[in-house]
Amino acid sequence: MLAIRINALDRFRRATSLHLPPDWLEPAQQVSVRASERLALSRLHTVVAIAGPTGSGKSTMFNALAGMTISPVGVRRPTTSGVYACVWGSPTDAAPVLDWVGVPPSKRFTRESPLDADDQAGLRGLVLLDLPDFDSIERDHAAEVERLLARVDLVIWVVDPQKYADQSLHEQQLPAMRTHQDVMVMALNQTDLLAADETEQVLADLRKLLVDGGLADVPALATSAVTGPAGLMELRSRLGRAVTAKRAALRRLSADLDEVVAGLADLVGPEVPAEIAPDRELIDGLAAAAGLPAITEAVAWSYRRRASAATAWPVPRTQPGPPVLAPPQQATQRAALSLAARAFAARAADQLPPPWPAAVTDAARSRLESLPAALAGAVAVTVAGHQTRTPWWWRLIGGAQWLAAGAAAVGLCWLLVGWVLRVVALPVTQPRIGLILLVGGLGLGLLLAAVSQPLIWWAARAAQSRVAADLRSVLAEVAREYLVSPAQEVRRAYTEARSALRTAAGERG
Ligand SMILES: Nc1nc2c(ncn2[C@@H]2O[C@H](COP(=O)(O)OP(=O)(O)OP(=O)(O)O)[C@@H](O)[C@H]2O)c(=O)[nH]1
Ligand SMILES: [Mg+2]
Structure with a gap:
């Protein structure tokens, strides 16, 4: 079905290329190329990005999910300046996908034995990425994040109690992915710093912001990357389900297509007969x-x-x-x-x-x-x-x-x-x-x-x-x-x- 849709999008581009300004067709072209490339790569892998503002605990969560310290965590902001990857399963099998996503070989890590614990075995096929922040003074971080987000299958947005209402997150980052709600999860991190009722309050506030932003379908969980309560377990089991279903890549590409098609919708209107005669x-x-x-x-x-x-x-x-x-x-x-x-x-x-x-x-x-x-x-x-x-x-x-x-x-x-x-x-x-x-x-x-x-x-x-x-x-x-x-x-x-x-x-x- 996805291949048929991509083909149709190419057909649309060919039909209109002579009559529309080229830059109108550029998003369609990009999605079409990206989708074809991703479909040609392994669908056994699910590429999940951890994204969010600086200091929210992305790297800490990445390490917690990986079960080992891969990405340095620091007090200097921003800490993470380039992407890190952790692969559950064979690193060679995952290499083509990582090449395509653009993770440098020196930043690729593997769970030594993916079968060392039951909950890890369920994640075989997962490729987890720790991204740089999108909001720090380092300007090229935002561009790198944008590039990576275009190519991953799922996104975990990590926010903290101070930054969950961040303007650029709710006005730029999230709206840009409005059609991608079913490939996103929101983690309200560092909830160990809050009392239980405060957590509920902040979480409710975050959910309201999401609904107001047209993202009602994005689930929001309370997590702590340090103390690892229920939230992290829930996140891990969500990842497990996505990895086993092996459908995240297709859902993401299909969301990409939805977005680009919606952007082109105004270019066509009612059905008219193609044939005309001199009147x-x-x-x-x-x-x-x-x-x-x-x-x-x-x-x-x-x-x-x-x-x-x-x-x-x-x-x-x-x-x-x-x-x-x-x-x-x-x-x-x-x-x-x-x-x-x-x-x-x-x-x-x-x-x-x-x-x-x-x-x-x-x-x-x-x-x-x-x-x-x-x-x-x-x-x-x-x-x-x-x-x-x-x-x-x-x-x-x-x-x-x-x-x-x-x-x-x-x-x-x-x-x-x-x-x-x-x-x-x-x-x-x-x-x-x-x-x-x-x-x-x-x-x-x-x-x-x-x-x-x-x-x-x-x-x-x-x-x-x-x-x-x-x-x-x-x-x-x-x-x-x-x-x-x-x-x-x-x-x-x-x-x-x-x-x-x-x-x-x-x-x-
Ligand atoms: N209490 C608490 N501290 C946390 C939690 N997660 C991260 N931290 C701390 O928050 C600080 C920032 O954590 P990082 O993991 O480096 O944050 P980051 O989002 O990767 O930051 P950048 O790489 O700069 O974008 C560190 O001091 C962490 O120890 C958490 O769940 N609870
Ligand atoms: Mg980091």
């Missing part, structure tokens, strides 16, 4: 920026010109060129596109907690530079595609116009020939046929021209809406490639991060 507003925005109304007008105008030319009286027929598309003004277009991208990003990031909206906006704007060229290219290709079409009915009317013109020409020739024959006094046959052909041809031409005008207007409108529809779908493609896909990548990352964090939190499914 109507976005395409409207691109269409306006690309000057779509003017373009479709120009296409309709050009259609009318081409249709009129194709269906007109054939004699002075000219071939009109493609429509002239005035390019939209660059700065205006850029501003319009930028605005459309922003508005789309805001819709695409709806419901996402910070900093995702900013990431979506950045992504949606990431290809903005190349968008104008892409739009212009797509528009030009689409318009050109519409330009090459010649409808069948243009040819039909055009052909009919040729016929009409031909008939009129033949009729004119007929009349001319008849007139010449008459001048030279030769007999003329059927002069009427020429007249019919001429008038009929001209009449048909005029009629065709009159009929085709409204037809052309209507067809030009139809062509205009066709090209508008085509352009909108082409714009949708461009939008997908340049704006939607990059934004979608971020949404996918969000979805992945969200599910990874749920798994890392230990939730199933």
Whole structure:
């Protein structure tokens, strides 16, 4: 389960690394590395640190639990300047864990015979550490304590009747480990110096401080490292239970994960679909920026010109060129596109907690530079595609116009020939046929021209809406490639991060 959670945390880091500031992910990275390292080491060992303010009796208690004097106890404060370790069991087996925790070889000690007494045999696997104080004038002690506390499985906090309410303990040290309550014990030491009712009073006060500090689950015991009453026995049996259960390391790492996951919780919010498509507003925005109304007008105008030319009286027929598309003004277009991208990003990031909206906006704007060229290219290709079409009915009317013109020409020739024959006094046959052909041809031409005008207007409108529809779908493609896909990548990352964090939190499914 822990390995699954660590994996999920790594998945979260991978999903978010492009979109979150690196220092936000640093705690997750540290916990992940630390957990993997600790899991790869012996789980038969339980590493327990004795920590607390200077002079509370940490070293004395360490020695009392070890049953021999390992760590010097003194009157000079602080006495202990570096960590000491006592191993119950084989020192070689414990060496890798001690290397990792960072105990120098010269400060490692072993219970000579771990089986010399019944209560000691129960502690086989225990690695007890005596830490320097965290509150003395020696500044590097605090850093050393912080480093060691990050790597141990259990912590015994030792306080004394003078210092149990110490501000830095309750405002800094303990709150930093609020998620680690089930791997901590509080020992109110030196209670041999107090009367029994005083001990009860101080202990009750200490418990209240713990509850107020959100540490209600941390047990507090009265101990004396010198006279060793019941408190020390109780501590020893707690250690024995932890060592036999061999779960302290896992519980500690799991508390580490809880803490880091809780710190990341605000980075994810509701579940949203990862897939998004270019919406109507976005395409409207691109269409306006690309000057779509003017373009479709120009296409309709050009259609009318081409249709009129194709269906007109054939004699002075000219071939009109493609429509002239005035390019939209660059700065205006850029501003319009930028605005459309922003508005789309805001819709695409709806419901996402910070900093995702900013990431979506950045992504949606990431290809903005190349968008104008892409739009212009797509528009030009689409318009050109519409330009090459010649409808069948243009040819039909055009052909009919040729016929009409031909008939009129033949009729004119007929009349001319008849007139010449008459001048030279030769007999003329059927002069009427020429007249019919001429008038009929001209009449048909005029009629065709009159009929085709409204037809052309209507067809030009139809062509205009066709090209508008085509352009909108082409714009949708461009939008997908340049704006939607990059934004979608971020949404996918969000979805992945969200599910990874749920798994890392230990939730199933
Ligand atoms: N009466 C009494 N004296 C104690 C007890 N525990 C420790 N002492 C005394 O308190 C003084 C400090 O003890 P240490 O064990 O050196 O304290 P420490 O917490 O290790 O101190 P640093 O190493 O400086 O952080 C010594 O004189 C001990 O003899 C106790 O339970 N009762
Ligand atoms: Mg000490």
